[in-house]
Amino acid sequence: MSQTMKALVLNAHGGLDQLSVVHDKPVPQATPGHVVVRVRASSFNYHDVFTVQGMPGIKVPLPVIIGLDLAGDIAEVGADVEGWKAGDRVLVNPLNREKGLMGEMLDGGMAQYCLVSAAQLLPLPANVTYEQAAALPVAYGTAHRMLVTHRTVQAGDKVLILGASGGVGTASVILAKRLGAEVIACASGADKLARLREIGADHVVDYRETDFSKWAIQQYGKPQRRGTEGGVDVVVNFTGGDTWVPSLRCIRRGGILLTCGATAGYDPKEDLRYIWSFELTVKGSNSFYDENLLALLDQVDRGEIAPLIDRVVPLEEAAEGLAAIRDRKVIGKIIVAP
Numbered sequence: 156m157s158q159t160m161k162a163l164v165l166n167a168h169g170g171l172d173q174l175s176v177v178h179d180k181p182v183p184q185a186t187p188g189h190v191v192v193r194v195r196a197s198s199f200n201y202h203d204v205f206t207v208q209g210m211p212g213i214k215v216p217l218p219v220i221i222g223l224d225l226a227g228d229i230a231e232v233g234a235d236v237e238g239w240k241a242g243d244r245v246l247v248n249p250l251n252r253e254k255g256l257m258g259e260m261l262d263g264g265m266a267q268y269c270l271v272s273a274a275q276l277l278p279l280p281a282n283v284t285y286e287q288a289a290a291l292p293v294a295y296g297t298a299h300r301m302l303v304t305h306r307t308v309q310a311g312d313k314v315l316i317l318g319a320s321g322g323v324g325t326a327s328v329i330l331a332k333r334l335g336a337e338v339i340a341c342a343s344g345a346d347k348l349a350r351l352r353e354i355g356a357d358h359v360v361d362y363r364e365t366d367f368s369k370w371a372i373q374q375y376g377k378p379q380r381r382g383t384e385g386g387v388d389v390v391v392n393f394t395g396g397d398t399w400v401p402s403l404r405c406i407r408r409g410g411i412l413l414t415c416g417a418t419a420g421y422d423p424k425e426d427l428r429y430i431w432s433f434e435l436t437v438k439g440s441n442s443f444y445d446e447n448l449l450a451l452l453d454q455v456d457r458g459e460i461a462p463l464i465d466r467v468v469p470l471e472e473a474a475e476g477l478a479a480i481r482d483r484k485v486i487g488k489i490i491v492a493p
C-alpha cells in the first residue's frame with residue numbers, strides 16, 4: 156500500500172474555495188476495532204455544502220476530509236476485528252456512534268483510503284456496484300427511514316415531494332412509488348421534471364413557475380375540516396423556508412408533513428392554524444440505521460430499485476460536483492471515484 160493518498164480536505168469554513176485536493180495525506184493505518192477501506196466510490200450530499208459553510212453550534216474539527224457516503228474494499232484489518240477480511244466489498248454506515256458523522260466529525264469518504272470502525276461496515280451484495288452503494292446511505296437511508304420505518308406512506312396515498320430532484324428527493328420518489336403512492340414531484344426546470352417522470356412520478360410541478368400548494372388544491376380539492384377529502388395525504392419537505400406554510404395548506408385533514416431538513420432555511424414562517432384546524436401531524440425524521448441500509452442494499456441487489464446517479468466525477472473534479480449541488484444543477488446523486 157502506498158504511504159500517501161489523495162483526499163478532498165476542508166481547511167476552514169466558508170466557500171467551496173476552502174476545499175483542496177491534497178496528494179500527500181498519510182494513508183491511515185488500521186487501529187484496534189477498525190479497518191482501512193480502499194474507497195472505490197463516495198458521494199456528495201447537501202450536508203457537505205452545510206459542512207463547508209459551517210453550521211451554527213456544530214463544531215467541526217478542521218481540517219477534515221469531507222464526504223459521508225463511501226463504498227469500497229477492505230485493505231487492512233485491525234486487531235480485535237472479527238468477521239471481516241482484506242478484500243471484502245463493503246458499504247460504510249457514515250454514523251460513528253462515538254464520534255458522530257464521518258466527513259464532519261471525523262475524516263470521511265472523499266479520499267483513496269478511509270479508517271472505519273468495524274461496527275460501521277455492511278457487506279456489499281454481489282449485484283450492487285460501488286457507485287450504487289455509495290449513493291445509498293444518506294439520501295436513500297434517510298428517505299427509507301422517513302417513509303418506511305415511520306410508516307408514514309401507505310399504498311394509494313397522495314405524496315407531494317418538494318426538492319424531488321435531489322438525493323433525498325429522488326430517493327423519496329422511488330421509495331414512495333414502491334409503496335404504491337401517487338407521487339407529485341416538485342422541482343425546478345423542465346429537464347428535472349422529465350427525469351422525475353422517468354423514475355415514476357405521476358405528476359410533476361415546476362414550483363418556480365407554479366404555486367405547488369394551489370396546484371394540489373386544484374387537483375385534489377380544498378382540504379375539508381370534516382372528513383378527509385381534499386388535499387394530499389403527505390408532504391415531504393426538507394426544504395423549509397417559504398415552502399413551509401404552503402405545505403401546511405395543501406394537506407388533507409389528518410395528513411402528515413414530514414421534515415428531515417431545511418435547505419432553504421430552518422426558521423420559516425409558521426402558521427399554527429392549519430396544524431390544529433386540520434389535525435395535521437408534523438413528523439420529524441433523522442438519519443437512518445443499518446436496517447434501512449440493509450433493506451436498500453437488498454432491493455438494489457434484486458433489481459427492485461436503482462438509485463438515480465447524475466454523474467461520476469474524479470476526485471480532482473469533486474469540488475465542481477459539490478458546486479453543482481449548491482447551485483441546484485443535479486438530478487439524483489453525484490458520485491466521486493477517488
Ligand SMILES: C/C=C/C(=O)SCCNC(=O)CCNC(=O)[C@H](O)C(C)(C)COP(=O)(O)OP(=O)(O)OC[C@H]1O[C@@H](n2cnc3c(N)ncnc32)[C@H](O)[C@@H]1OP(=O)(O)O
Binds near residue numbers: 201210
Ligand atoms: C446525515 C445528516 C444529514 C443532514 O443533512 S442533517 C441537516 C444538516 N444538519 C443540521 O442542520 C444540524 C441540525 N442540528 C443542530 O443544529 C443541533 O443539533 C441543534 C441546534 C438541533 C441542537 O443542538 P444542541 O447542541 O443539542 O442544543 P443547543 O444547546 O440548543 O445548541 C447548541 C449550541 O448552538 C447554538 N445555536 C443553536 N442554534 C443557533 C443559531 N441559529 N445561531 C447561533 N447559535 C446557535 C446554541 O446557542 C448553543 O451554543 P452554546 O452551547 O454556546 O450555548
Ligand SMILES: NC(=O)C1=CN([C@@H]2O[C@H](COP(=O)(O)OP(=O)(O)OC[C@H]3O[C@@H](n4cnc5c(N)ncnc54)[C@H](OP(=O)(O)O)[C@@H]3O)[C@@H](O)[C@H]2O)C=CC1
Binds near residue numbers: 323344416418
Ligand atoms: N436529517 C437528516 O438525517 C438528513 C437531512 N438532509 C437534509 O435534506 C436536504 C436535502 O438533502 P440532499 O438531498 O442531499 O440535497 P440535494 O441538493 O441533493 O437536493 C435538494 C434539492 O432541494 C431543492 N431546493 C429547493 N430549495 C433549495 C435551496 N434553497 N437550495 C438548494 N436546493 C434547494 C433543489 O431542487 P430544485 O432546484 O429542483 O428545487 C435540490 O435538488 C438538506 O437540507 C439536507 O441537509 C439530508 C439527509 C439526511
